[in-house]
Each structure stands twice: as structure tokens, then as C-alpha cells.
Amino acid sequence: MQQQDTARHPKQDFQVERLAFFSDAVFAIAITLLIIEFKVPHVSETSTVDGIMHELLELKYNFAALLVSFYLIAMYWMRHHFLFRHIHNYNQRIVVANLVVLLPIIFFPFTTAFFAESFANNAVGKIAVRLFMINHIVAGLSIYALYWLAMVHHKECSFAMSAVDRLKFHDRTLFPTILFTLILLINVFHVKEEVFLGILVALTIGKKWLMRRLMKKAKLLDATIVPG
Numbered sequence: 411m412q413q414q415d416t417a418r419h420p421k422q423d424f425q426v427e428r429l430a431f432f433s434d435a436v437f438a439i440a441i442t443l444l445i446i447e448f449k450v451p452h453v454s455e456t457s458t459v460d461g462i463m464h465e466l467l468e469l470k471y472n473f474a475a476l477l478v479s480f481y482l483i484a485m486y487w488m489r490h491h492f493l494f495r496h497i498h499n500y501n502q503r504i505v506v507a508n509l510v511v512l513l514p515i516i517f518f519p520f521t522t523a524f525f526a527e528s529f530a531n532n533a534v535g536k537i538a539v540r541l542f543m544i545n546h547i548v549a550g551l552s553i554y555a556l557y558w559l560a561m562v563h564h565k566e567c568s569f570a571m572s573a574v575d576r577l578k579f580h581d582r583t584l585f586p587t588i589l590f591t592l593i594l595l596i597n598v599f600h601v602k603e604e605v606f607l608g609i610l611v612a613l614t615i616g617k618k619w620l621m622r623r624l625m626k627k628a629k630l631l632d633a634t635i636v637p638g
Contacts, residue, residue, distance in 0.1 A: 423498070429508055430494045436512045437487040443519035444476045444483075447526070475526035479518050482546060482586075486515065489553050489583055492575075497560050499567040507556040514549040521545045536597060543594040550587030557583070573628035581621055589613070 451457075451465035490511060497504070521542045528538035557579060560568045571579070592613070596606045 426494075426498060426500055429497075429500060429505065430491075433490060433494075433508060433512060434487075436515055437483060437490070440515045440518050441480060441483050444479055444522055446519065447523040448472055448476075471529045472523075472526040475522045479522040482549075483515065483518055485582070485586070486511075486549050486553060489579065490556075492579065493553075493557055493560060496568045496571055498569060501564060501567065504556070504560055504564065504567060507552070507559045511549070511552045511556050514545050514552060517545050518549075539597050540594060543590045543597070546590045547587055547594065550583055550590070554583050554587070573631040574625065577621075577624055577628045581617075585617055 448469060451462050453462065521538075525538045525542045528535040561571055561576075589610075592609065593606075595601075596609075
């Protein structure tokens, strides 16, 4: 096969690194901004330990929402970081797709804060949950779109990914997106909690069974590929 990419631009690697560095900065800022909504308890000479503890306990939903969003943003960054281990070139579509990935990421501080502040109001809470889920669904789909563009549609821009790594990426990107979509639909159509738990258990068990079978095939496929 004729070797492509015979004339590499002298700054090609640097430009790909710029895409990754810029993206890393956006992820880092989004994670940092999660803490902005926390208001430090006001301490004065008349403050009591019980009063301060009460104010801190009032932030429990904010703490819970922050931990969940921190974990999920970190998960999206890991998927993005994994892709840029393979991407060695770029074009306009990949640049635009990478920017689209960053768009839902910058919304996480807002949707997280809204989600945390809406626990006390059931009606408003449903809206907050839907926005939170939509934010994550768009984030998952956008990262998958970047994967498809760089690894499938424009293979010349990336190094080949092993079958096992490809399967793991699909599992860690698409399954959470499907799960968030399910939660969104359940919230919209007011499905009973026991029905949701049943669907969740069935989906999890089915996913594990399918992944075991697919992983065996992926390992066999990688074993048949001769390096170089």
C-alpha cells in the first residue's frame, strides 16, 4: 500500500498538541468552576458551631452534585484524552467536532448548580434533572462523533485502535449515554421507580453479558493481526 502523508507540515504535531492543550484547559476550567457555587458560611464573633454546621449541611446537595459532575467530567476528559493518543493529524471537520465536544462541557457548572439548587422544589427539580441529563447525553454523543470522524471517517488522521480498545471506548462512551437517555425518558414519562430499577438491572446484566462475548471476539481479532 502506498504510504500516505509523505509531505508532513513541519508544525503538524504542534497543531494537534494545540487542540489537545486547548481542550484540556476547557475541561480543567469546567471542573474548577463547579466549586464557584459554594458559599462559605459567614463566621462572626456571635457564630456558633451548631450554626456553622447547619450552614454546611445546607450544602449537602451541592456537594453531592459536585462529586457526580466531577466524576463525569473526568470520565469525558479520559475518553477525549484516549482519542488524542491516536489522533496524529487533523482537518476542519475534526477541529469543529472537537469544539462541539467542549460546548456541553462548559455548561456543566450551570446545570450542576441548577440541579443542586432544585432539590427542594419537586416541579423545578424535574426540569433541572432533564437539563442535567440532556447535558450529559450531548457530551457523550459529541465525543462519540469525534471518535467516528477521526477513527472511522478520516482514518488517515489517526493511528489504528486495537479491537479491544475500540470495544472499551464504545462501552465507556455509549453505555452512560444510553443510561442518561433512559433516565431522561423515565423523568419525562413519570415511570415508577421500581420499573426504572428493573430496567436498569436488566440493562446492566445484559450489557455485561454482551461485553464478555464481544471482548472474547475482540481479543481473538487482535491476536490474528500481525504488528507492522
